[in-house]
Amino acid sequence: MSDDIVVVKNLRKQFGTQEVLKGIDFVARRNETTVIIGGSGAGKTTLLRHIVALEKPTSGEIYIDGQNIVPLSERQLNDIRRKFGVVYQYAALLDSINVFDNIAFPLVEHTKLKKSEIRDRVMEKLHILGLDASAAKKFPAELSGGMRKRVGLARALMLEPKILVYDEPTSGLDPLTSRLVDDLIEQMRERFGVTSIVISHDIASCFRIAHKAVLLINGQVAACGSPRELATNAGEVAREFIEKSGVNVNGITPVGG
Numbered sequence: 270m271s272d273d274i275v276v277v278k279n280l281r282k283q284f285g286t287q288e289v290l291k292g293i294d295f296v297a298r299r300n301e302t303t304v305i306i307g308g309s310g311a312g313k314t315t316l317l318r319h320i321v322a323l324e325k326p327t328s329g330e331i332y333i334d335g336q337n338i339v340p341l342s343e344r345q346l347n348d349i350r351r352k353f354g355v356v357y358q359y360a361a362l363l364d365s366i367n368v369f370d371n372i373a374f375p376l377v378e379h380t381k382l383k384k385s386e387i388r389d390r391v392m393e394k395l396h397i398l399g400l401d402a403s404a405a406k407k408f409p410a411e412l413s414g415g416m417r418k419r420v421g422l423a424r425a426l427m428l429e430p431k432i433l434v435y436d437e438p439t440s441g442l443d444p445l446t447s448r449l450v451d452d453l454i455e456q457m458r459e460r461f462g463v464t465s466i467v468i469s470h471d472i473a474s475c476f477r478i479a480h481k482a483v484l485l486i487n488g489q490v491a492a493c494g495s496p497r498e499l500a501t502n503a504g505e506v507a508r509e510f511i512e513k514s515g516v517n518v519n520g521i522t523p524v525g526g
């Protein structure tokens with residue numbers, strides 16, 4: 270089994286006349302956290318959508334667990350999609366059903382588990398994420414931002430994915446809650462042995478959780494390496510991007526130690 274669980278080679282994507290991804294090479298290693306940073310419109314979400322098999326490239330190759338997914342049929346792609354748990358930016362919860370039903374949703378949709386088994390699994394995940402039984406009865410509108418993230422994460426974990434993908438997990442959260450989400454991302458990796466791929470605008474978060482950071486600028490990889498390398502010796506563009514964030518990266522301790 271290769272250490273590289275996601276490998277993207279010379280990926281190009283064009284929407285109409287606009288080329289959004291201009292020959293991306295990207296690798297995520299098994300059981301590590303890879304963070305994709307970059308300005309607005311750089312192509313981060315588009316890259317992520319290709320990795321989770323929701324988008325077909327114009328050209329290039331995408332290997333998931335050693336298998337090139339680009340030529341696969343829609344039915345085969347559905348199996349690939351099951352390898353991923355996706356935590357969306359605004360948690361994307363269904364507002365008309367309560368927390369319990371939101372988290373149970375993937376199991377109801379994709380498995381034939383009995384009601385009692387589904388209940389046990391939902392309560393287990395709630396517990397792991399520090400939410401109690403009373404939270405299960407709440408509706409999404411009654412939750413704080415941090416709780417929504419936890420519920421979104423619990424739901425993403427239900428089908429026990431190999432790879433957890435997060436689009437801007439800390440955006441819109443206060444600094445303290447953001448740090449709690451960083452800790453959660455690290456805990457999920459340790460506890461379930463998942464690989465994490467995280468899109469972030471939050472340089473502090475990147476320095477806390479990333480084994481590797483990939484800087485995307487205008488549809489191209491401008492730099493790649495450990496956050497420290499990006500801040501010091503991965504070239505002027507990366508150093509400048511990090512400096513402009515205004516975050517004092519020297520004062521940050523990585524969560525994994």
Ligand SMILES: Nc1ncnc2c1ncn2[C@@H]1O[C@H](COP(=O)(O)OP(=O)(O)OP(=O)(O)O)[C@@H](O)[C@H]1O
Pocket residue numbers: 284289307308309310311312313314315316
């Ligand atoms: N389905 C689509 N059809 C046409 N253009 C698209 C589509 N998806 C993305 N784009 C364009 O691709 C570019 C990159 O978008 P993308 O959402 O990947 O950026 P991003 O790096 O995630 O930005 P942000 O940080 O603001 O979320 C944008 O110019 C966007 O308008």
Ligand SMILES: [Mg+2]
Pocket residue numbers: 313314315
């Ligand atoms: Mg985006």
